[in-house]
Amino acid sequence: MKTPELVVSAIPHIHSGNSIRKIMINIMIALAPAVLIGVYFFGMDTIRVIAIAVGSAIGWELLLQKIMGRPVAINNLTGAAGGLILAMILPPTAPWWMICIGTLIMILLGKEIYGGLGNNPFNGVLIAWVVLQMSYPDQMMYWLAPPGDFMTESPPLEVLKTEGVQAVSEYFSTGGLLMGNTTGFIGEVSSLMLLIGGAYLLIKKVIPWQIPAGFLAGIILFSGIFWLANPQEYANPFFHLLAGGAMIAAFFIATDMTSSPVTPKGMLIFGLLCGVMTVVIRQWGAWDDGAYYAVFLISVLTPLLDKIKPKVYGR
Amino acid sequence: MKSGTFPGGLCLSVQTAGVSMSFEAVPPSRQVTIPLQQHVGSPCGAAVKKGAEVKIGDILGESSGPDTAAVHATVSGKVTEVVKKFPDMHGGASPAVVIESDGQNAVGEFSMEGSDPLTLIEQAGIVDLDREPVPLHTKLVAAKEKRVNTLVVSGVDVEPHMTNRSALLAERASDVASGMEIMGGILGAKVCIGVSEDASGAVSSICAAAGSANVVTLKPKYPQSLKELLVKAVVGKEIPSSGVPEDVGVTVVSVETALAVARAVNEKKPLLERFVTVAGSAVGNPRNVLVKIGTLIQDVLEFCGVSSVSKGKVIIGGPLMGVAISSTDIPVTKETTGIYVQEKGEVTDFPSGVCVKCGLCVQVCPLGLMPFLISGFSESGSYAMAEKEDILTCNECGCCAYVCPVLIPMVQWIKLGKSEIRAQRSSE
Ligand code: SF4
Ligand code: SF4
Numbered sequence: 205m206k207t208p209e210l211v212v213s214a215i216p217h218i219h220s221g222n223s224i225r226k227i228m229i230n231i232m233i234a235l236a237p238a239v240l241i242g243v244y245f246f247g248m249d250t251i252r253v254i255a256i257a258v259g260s261a262i263g264w265e266l267l268l269q270k271i272m273g274r275p276v277a278i279n280n281l282t283g284a285a286g287g288l289i290l291a292m293i294l295p296p297t298a299p300w301w302m303i304c305i306g307t308l309i310m311i312l313l314g315k316e317i318y319g320g321l322g323n324n325p326f327n328g329v330l331i332a333w334v335v336l337q338m339s340y341p342d343q344m345m346y347w348l349a350p351p352g353d354f355m356t357e358s359p360p361l362e363v364l365k366t367e368g369v370q371a372v373s374e375y376f377s378t379g380g381l382l383m384g385n386t387t388g389f390i391g392e393v394s395s396l397m398l399l400i401g402g403a404y405l406l407i408k409k410v411i412p413w414q415i416p417a418g419f420l421a422g423i424i425l426f427s428g429i430f431w432l433a434n435p436q437e438y439a440n441p442f443f444h445l446l447a448g449g450a451m452i453a454a455f456f457i458a459t460d461m462t463s464s465p466v467t468p469k470g471m472l473i474f475g476l477l478c479g480v481m482t483v484v485i486r487q488w489g490a491w492d493d494g495a496y497y498a499v500f501l502i503s504v505l506t507p508l509l510d511k512i513k514p515k516v517y518g519r
Numbered sequence: 520m521k522s523g524t525f526p527g528g529l530c531l532s533v534q535t536a537g538v539s540m541s542f543e544a545v546p547p548s549r550q551v552t553i554p555l556q557q558h559v560g561s562p563c564g565a566a567v568k569k570g571a572e573v574k575i576g577d578i579l580g581e582s583s584g585p586d587t588a589a590v591h592a593t594v595s596g597k598v599t600e601v602v603k604k605f606p607d608m609h610g611g612a613s614p615a616v617v618i619e620s621d622g623q624n625a626v627g628e629f630s631m632e633g634s635d636p637l638t639l640i641e642q643a644g645i646v647d648l649d650r651e652p653v654p655l656h657t658k659l660v661a662a663k664e665k666r667v668n669t670l671v672v673s674g675v676d677v678e679p680h681m682t683n684r685s686a687l688l689a690e691r692a693s694d695v696a697s698g699m700e701i702m703g704g705i706l707g708a709k710v711c712i713g714v715s716e717d718a719s720g721a722v723s724s725i726c727a728a729a730g731s732a733n734v735v736t737l738k739p740k741y742p743q744s745l746k747e748l749l750v751k752a753v754v755g756k757e758i759p760s761s762g763v764p765e766d767v768g769v770t771v772v773s774v775e776t777a778l779a780v781a782r783a784v785n786e787k788k789p790l791l792e793r794f795v796t797v798a799g800s801a802v803g804n805p806r807n808v809l810v811k812i813g814t815l816i817q818d819v820l821e822f823c824g825v826s827s828v829s830k831g832k833v834i835i836g837g838p839l840m841g842v843a844i845s846s847t848d849i850p851v852t853k854e855t856t857g858i859y860v861q862e863k864g865e866v867t868d869f870p871s872g873v874c875v876k877c878g879l880c881v882q883v884c885p886l887g888l889m890p891f892l893i894s895g896f897s898e899s900g901s902y903a904m905a906e907k908e909d910i911l912t913c914n915e916c917g918c919c920a921y922v923c924p925v926l927i928p929m930v931q932w933i934k935l936g937k938s939e940i941r942a943q944r945s946s947e
Binding site: 209210211212213214215216217218219220222223224226227319320321322323412461462464465466467468471513514515516517518519 | 526747751757758759760761762828829830831832833834838839840841842843844845846847859861865866867872873874875876877878879881882884885886887888889891909912915917920921922923924925926928930931934
């Protein structure tokens with residue numbers, strides 16, 4: 205036997221095959237149920253928003269990487285997945301120019317300006333969302349009603365804020381909240397579809413369980429305390445869980461790799477804090493839905509949470 | 520009983536059905552090369568000269584102190600050369616004796632004398648047949664001085680794809696048990712053996728043969744075979760950082776070692792062969808074979824039907840911790856646990872990217888380290904920081920690099936950092 209050229213390299217010699225591209229593909233697959241029900245509810249508008257968001261995100265990425273002289277890395281699909289997630293938290297009426305501004309901010313401030321993927325302190329999707337929310341509040345709250353009979357055309361959390369707990373239980377059934385028979389952002393309305401996607405991500409081990417588990421537990425525990433103390437005044441924990449952006453934030457937004465902590469304990473605490481903060485903002489804040497702001501604020505603590513390290517063997 | 524385990528690690532399901540477990544003997548090569556150093560320590564002095572006639576079991580290199588282990592001829596024939604520097608798999612070199620076999624396989628008169636097990640172990644040239652091949656007599660003497668109270672025998676396969684330990688337990692449980700008892704007797708210690716729970720043949724036969732020894736089943740997770748995790752799972756104690764198992768009253772040896780001890784003490788036979796797993800994508804049917812020390816890797820591969828591995832990889836050991844070699848012209852030694860051969864297509868390229876802080880490496884590190892952090896510090900030359908993050912605790916199991924989605928060669932950086940820190944320390 206002749207063995208002319210043998211490859212010699214460092215260990216390990218095998219690899220799991222995991223890659224950023226695979227992670228992003230899985231995230232997009234997991235969003236499919238929410239996308240489908242979005243199409244069912246809002247029709248062509250959903251397709252329009254998603255197409256513009258994903259297309260422009262890839263376009264901006266390509267352009268910025270060329271301008272900054274970096275290797276073009278649109279193949280890892282971070283731009284596409286980011287665009288899709290952003291589309292999920294825009295109203296179905298979002299005008300094309302606003303979507304493009306959003307994706308530009310997402311790619312520029314969420315990634316490229318810091319030197320590319322991995323160096324960004326914030327979640328690009330959230331930066332974009334917050335900027336749009338601040339700059340174009342009218343466009344961001346121009347709702348479209350899904351087909352069917354409704355008692356209100358306002359999203360559940362707006363009803364909670366303006367009309368109170370009584371109205372909420374009158375207007376919204378648990379089933380309706382699960383399926384997403386309410387107004388709201390394209391991808392946040394149906395908790396059930398997001399749960400299915402989230403379960404897929406957990407089974408595939410694409411996201412750590414600690415973040416969504418902490419997030420949902422934080423919501424239930426914190427809102428539960430107030431609800432038990434005064435159910436006339438405060439909404440019940442399951443409403444908080446199913447309404448607004450809680451689900452999509454817990455499974456798809458707070459789990460952004462770079463802006464969330466790296467250690468299992470840190471992730472759990474991060475999730476818990478996000479959940480608590482969501483309820484705090486919803487109950488006492490100026491905004492109707494606290495989920496996205498909560499993740500954005502708590503991610504500031506990530507460097508601190510990264511200090512909570514696992515116990516080192518033999519120490 | 521619940522099986523022991525550890526946090527983190529990798530669950531790699533590897534198909535072991537159809538793997539040949541019977542240790543077919545590889546016929547000895549026409550020419551064997553036997554290094555005079557196959558152990559941690561310093562090389563033996565050559566006991567033979569060019570032109571000498573030797574028979575199987577004759578001493579080639581005499582043990583001359585605690586950091587040497589005797590080396591014996593594994594074929595009969597003529598010494599054609601005593602090489603000063605023969606390359607070893609770590610990129611170093613050691614003196615070696617080359618024997619041209621006469622094909623007779625004549626067995627010499629073994630010069631092993633006495634009945635004291637420790638002396639017999641020394642004469643047999645046994646090393647602990649594990650990751651660090653320390654001369655066994657030295658290891659046992661040191662353990663005795665430290666009054667260890669538990670001998671932990673590692674029956675867990677070293678790595679995924681390597682099945683030789685399970686196979687040995689299934690096939691030769693009574694010899695293994697005898698060797699365990701002998702070592703337990705030398706140390707005056709309690710004996711425990713850790714076995715992977717999924718190796719069903721191994722568990723049942725060792726349970727039947729073990730006698731007073733305690734059989735502990737362990738979950739089939741990588742890298743359970745490493746001494747840190749084995750000691751923790753079997754006796755529940757952690758080896759203190761930069762310490763040794765003896766610090767917590769434990770000594771760890773492998774199943775192959777126990778077998779060699781049984782042969783040395785019961786049959787007065789030296790260590791002449793190694794039980795080797797040959798697996799990997801380039802190997803049609805993974806198998807376990809019995810190889811005489813000194814047989815070239817090339818000949819073992821040919822016996823196993825591996826004809827060409829051009830642009831592939833030949834690894835001594837398993838796919839995660841093994842050492843890739845540049846030439847198959849090196850011999851099987853006491854250190855060789857397995858041979859893993861990858862075809863060209865299976866060789867992973869590591870075009871590494873930037874860490875995205877996904878935390879997967881932290882999740883799998885069995886020692887609770889922050890792999891991306893220590894590797895990053897090493898890469899940027901911040902060795903003091905890396906040391907503060909316990910880089911020296913890392914046992915280079917490779918779990919972190921295995922899962923990293925951006926393929927950062929973390930073990931490479933960590934190795935570099937560790938050696939820099941050690942070099943700095945020794946120069947102080
Ligand atoms: S190689 Fe070191 S750092 Fe990486 S997982 Fe293993 S012990 Fe942890
Ligand atoms: S697995 Fe790789 S990308 Fe993820 S945190 Fe570790 S080093 Fe970074």
